[in-house]
Amino acid sequence: xxxxxxxxxxxxxxxxxxxxxxxxxxxxxxxxxxxxxxxxxxxxxxxxxxxxxxxxxxxxxxxxxxxxxxxxxxxxxxxxxxxxxxxxxxxxxxxxxxxxxxxxxxxxxxxxxxxxxxxxxxxxxxxxxxxxxxxxxxxxxxxxxxxxxxxxxxxxxxxxxxxxxxxxxxxxxxxxxxxxxxxxxxxxxxxxxxxxxxxxxxxxxxxxxxxxxxxxxxxxxxxxxxxxxxxxxxxx
Numbered sequence: 001x002x003x004x005x006x007x008x009x010x011x012x013x014x015x016x017x018x019x020x021x022x023x024x025x026x027x028x029x030x031x032x033x034x035x036x037x038x039x040x041x042x043x044x045x046x047x048x049x050x051x052x053x054x055x056x057x058x059x060x061x062x063x064x065x066x067x068x069x070x071x072x073x074x075x076x077x078x079x080x081x082x083x084x085x086x087x088x089x090x091x092x093x094x095x096x097x098x099x100x101x102x103x104x105x106x107x108x109x110x111x112x113x114x115x116x117x118x119x120x121x122x123x124x125x126x127x128x129x130x131x132x133x134x135x136x137x138x139x140x141x142x143x144x145x146x147x148x149x150x151x152x153x154x155x156x157x158x159x160x161x162x163x164x165x166x167x168x169x170x171x172x173x174x175x176x177x178x179x180x181x182x183x184x185x186x187x188x189x190x191x192x193x194x195x196x197x198x199x200x201x202x203x204x205x206x207x208x209x210x211x212x213x214x215x216x217x218x219x220x221x222x223x224x225x226x227x228x229x230x231x232x233x234x235x236x
Contacts, residue, residue, distance in 0.1 A: 009067025
């Protein structure tokens with residue numbers, strides 16, 4: 001089975017193609033172009049280099065968010081279009097949970113952070129030990145001070161990854177015990193991780209419902225906030 005995945009949740013866009021045996025192709029770029037301009041050429045180039053036709057793909061996947069509002073919509077719309085045209089399943093993968101999966105070599109608590117602005121982060125966390133792994137912090141928006149308090153309560157080693165760790169490095173460094181900050185290679189989500197996670201679901205025979213594949217923002221968009229403010233003014 002082959003699965004194609006895209007991640008457009010950040011400024012960096014990535015696409016990946018995997019099979020049960022190996023990674024067949026991957027492209028990651030950060031350009032001046034928008035994701036709407038760069039995504040399809042990336043997919044085309046990757047498929048050509050892998051020697052795979054789009055009709056050979058058994059399933060598609062996209063990062064659901066949180067992340068760039070516009071970017072998420074572009075990526076999700078693209079894989080939905082592929083799935084509809086080829087009558088193939090389409091899966092959505094939570095961005096932060098996928099990011100924690102990038103640190104498979106770490107044992108302890110792994111937290112993925114994205115800056116949500118206004119002293120908040122989007123965060124999700126898993127705990128990995130000899131018994132396996134489990135979610136200890138579901139994907140959510142959290143005030144940075146609340147996250148620090150949560151870290152303070154943990155007894156296992158805590159590893160932090162994602163661009164949110166750099167944005168709030170000084171604040172997070174006050175947690176006790178001081179968490180471990182992972183390197184830059186863990187900073188952004190990748191389509192490769194999205195692909196492996198979705199492929200597991202495809203091979204397990206999970207039924208994918210395209211109508212349920214919608215962006216997971218975890219916060220209101222600017223347009224929604226402005227509309228809400230106007231309504232409040234009108235009510236007053």
